[in-house]
Amino acid sequence: MPTSKDFSSIPLLDYSLLASPDTRQQFIDQLRHALINVGFLYLSNHTVSNDIVSSVIDYIPQLFSLPQEAKEKIRMANSEHFLGYSKLGAELTKGAVDYREQFDFATRHTSRWKEGDPDYYRLWGQPQWPDEDLIPGFHKSFETYLDQVQDLSYKFSSLISEALGLGPNGLNKFYDEGPLMQHRAKIVKYPIPPAGNGDQGVGPHYDAGFSTFLLQASDHRGLQVQNLAGEWIDAPPIPGTFVINFGKALEFVTEGLARATSHRVLSPKGDSPRYSVPFFQNISLTIRLTEEVLEFPPEILKLRDSRGTVASTDSVNFSEFNKEPSGRVNLIGRIKSHPDVGEIHYPKLFKEIFPSGFSGKGSAY
Ligand SMILES: O=C(O)CCC(=O)C(=O)O
Numbered sequence: 001m002p003t004s005k006d007f008s009s010i011p012l013l014d015y016s017l018l019a020s021p022d023t024r025q026q027f028i029d030q031l032r033h034a035l036i037n038v039g040f041l042y043l044s045n046h047t048v049s050n051d052i053v054s055s056v057i058d059y060i061p062q063l064f065s066l067p068q069e070a071k072e073k074i075r076m077a078n079s080e081h082f083l084g085y086s087k088l089g090a091e092l093t094k095g096a097v098d099y100r101e102q103f104d105f106a107t108r109h110t111s112r113w114k115e116g117d118p119d120y121y122r123l124w125g126q127p128q129w130p131d132e133d134l135i136p137g138f139h140k141s142f143e144t145y146l147d148q149v150q151d152l153s154y155k156f157s158s159l160i161s162e163a164l165g166l167g168p169n170g171l172n173k174f175y176d177e178g179p180l181m182q183h184r185a186k187i188v189k190y191p192i193p194p195a196g197n198g199d200q201g202v203g204p205h206y207d208a209g210f211s212t213f214l215l216q217a218s219d220h221r222g223l224q225v226q227n228l229a230g231e232w233i234d235a236p237p238i239p240g241t242f243v244i245n246f247g248k249a250l251e252f253v254t255e256g257l258a259r260a261t262s263h264r265v266l267s268p269k270g271d272s273p274r275y276s277v278p279f280f281q282n283i284s285l286t287i288r289l290t291e292e293v294l295e296f297p298p299e300i301l302k303l304r305d306s307r308g309t310v311a312s313t314d315s316v317n318f319s320e321f322n323k324e325p326s327g328r329v330n331l332i333g334r335i336k337s338h339p340d341v342g343e344i345h346y347p348k349l350f351k352e353i354f355p356s357g358f359s360g361k362g363s364a365y
């Protein structure tokens, strides 16, 4: 197991080590190291089929080449679930425009919201899909992809739990029964910026939830991860892998054992856009993280203490976890990222967040 406290590259974990009792523990040890000291890892030989990954990668340029009116027809502003299309420059991180275009989709889900329920129940619901005849087969392919990544995300959650000494079911209470859950995935295009535009694809930020499963869908560099000393470390695409990182909610419930690590994307150079597909694993909308205290073995907590403190960064943070239900924390995050959508569908909460209207300071995640 690596002993160095800081990192200059992202560890690569081989999922196939889990298949044999002789190597399983090695995987769990490597995962523990990645959780505590890095907050990022590559996963190879995972359970999502190569064919479905290739199919999704092949569809992406077609998706972005849809006529602009077909994209606008499913724009995010239509959706109280913040699902749909966001045009270039619609999103901000720390007040600066992110130079990316994206579609927010999600796993199958029927909203549980009914009159009188809290607003954040409306956060999850049906995605908006492009017209089938404009991009035949895409909807089915991407839904299959989402099903498979969702499946991997639950298996992985159990491995995280084991690596942190909680046994395989230690994190189960953070998820509701299958159909009550919804996980979100975006398909993102980072175009080559015009000269003089700067290089912010997406600015420095933390992810919000438990784990993110990122497919780098073109061979461009650009993703960078901040190490303990605050240096930016490249996370170049490795074919056949996911980049997995941990979010603020997991960091919170694991008392800082799992690191939420700041990251950013630089705009591509050269002559073609960069594409990526982050899948954000959600937790139950109703759970209050402060009420869910986990008991970690002292020897595991010691590993965190010997890591030392993480250099402070000015990345976008999520400070509302202290007492609110997770759905509300999420909803606030979505309104901050997409204030125009928030203002339409959640006017009351929008006013609480931006009392004098939208300030021009949004935050991406
Ligand atoms: O596009 C990427 O590689 C990463 C995107 C990301 O970090 C995010 O959307 O949260």
Ligand SMILES: [Fe+2]
Pocket (backbone or CB within 6 Å): 205, 206, 207, 263, 365
């Ligand atoms: Fe991210």
